[in-house]
Amino acid sequence: MNAHAPHDPDDFLREAIALSLDGCRRGLGGPFGAVIVKDGHVVGRGQNRVLADNDPTAHAEMVAIREAAATLGSFSLEGCVLYTSCEPCPMCLGGAYWSRVDRIVFANGRADAAAIGFDDAFFYDELGRPPAERSVPMEQRLRDEALVAFAAWDGKPDKTSY
Amino acid sequence: MNAHAPHDPDDFLREAIALSLDGCRRGLGGPFGAVIVKDGHVVGRGQNRVLADNDPTAHAEMVAIREAAATLGSFSLEGCVLYTSCEPCPMCLGGAYWSRVDRIVFANGRADAAAIGFDDAFFYDELGRPPAERSVPMEQRLRDEALVAFAAWDGKPDKTSY
Numbered sequence: 001m002n003a004h005a006p007h008d009p010d011d012f013l014r015e016a017i018a019l020s021l022d023g024c025r026r027g028l029g030g031p032f033g034a035v036i037v038k039d040g041h042v043v044g045r046g047q048n049r050v051l052a053d054n055d056p057t058a059h060a061e062m063v064a065i066r067e068a069a070a071t072l073g074s075f076s077l078e079g080c081v082l083y084t085s086c087e088p089c090p091m092c093l094g095g096a097y098w099s100r101v102d103r104i105v106f107a108n109g110r111a112d113a114a115a116i117g118f119d120d121a122f123f124y125d126e127l128g129r130p131p132a133e134r135s136v137p138m139e140q141r142l143r144d145e146a147l148v149a150f151a152a153w154d155g156k157p158d159k160t161s162y
Numbered sequence: 163m164n165a166h167a168p169h170d171p172d173d174f175l176r177e178a179i180a181l182s183l184d185g186c187r188r189g190l191g192g193p194f195g196a197v198i199v200k201d202g203h204v205v206g207r208g209q210n211r212v213l214a215d216n217d218p219t220a221h222a223e224m225v226a227i228r229e230a231a232a233t234l235g236s237f238s239l240e241g242c243v244l245y246t247s248c249e250p251c252p253m254c255l256g257g258a259y260w261s262r263v264d265r266i267v268f269a270n271g272r273a274d275a276a277a278i279g280f281d282d283a284f285f286y287d288e289l290g291r292p293p294a295e296r297s298v299p300m301e302q303r304l305r306d307e308a309l310v311a312f313a314a315w316d317g318k319p320d321k322t323s324y
Binding site: 059 | 195
């Protein structure tokens, strides 16, 4: 058996879980870990580092996505699977979609996260509401001025789409 | 007039728009810019750097949130306003919620982004669906094993909540 290609895919999820426990014990952040796998090989790992890095975006999945993209030298993680110790929050699920991973496997659910004090479930509810009904006020202004940049992108002949 | 505290708050949004156009012209990524302001001062700036950094999470708002958190030395951006050249995608809106900004001001809307080929509106639709009905398959496994890390967090006496 090749140590880099476990026969049991659950072993990747178990590595994500082990990272979640390790990060919690070391005080890096919340109890969350993630692993990204391509062709049976781990290409990115992440632990929640919100506290260690003073970075509210440093969730395990985001850290793993950034590491995997750096490993592969590409903004696309097509062909990859994201294993995460907990159902991704809206930020991380959005990040997973932008990264174009093929599939997501998770262990704890958003209700489990809510039960220990995390806002994932609340944020899902908020994002489903029209902007005017959300708890964080949102206001649209100067659309006409901003459209100039969108027109510049649209007319750019050499642009790379992502 | 203090250059660091413009009298017109729209000037902050105009700076975000200027960053969006600059980033597009320089090929850093899509035409998106963001500025984070606290007490009338810019504490973080961001341009989309998906292409420049090969990082699918490097949206303007995420870059600005990370810079603001580093500037303030805190994972909380309470008391801050996020000015962004386009309505945040679900990843960035989730990031804004986690950062605890007070308010969001945006210029272009998600439909404008869709019109030039970005998936923001599609991702909002996807996140609103039950996991089983999404285009990216999601599977829950090993919850019992993962709950151990959540119990460790829950029982941690010295933990910092965020």
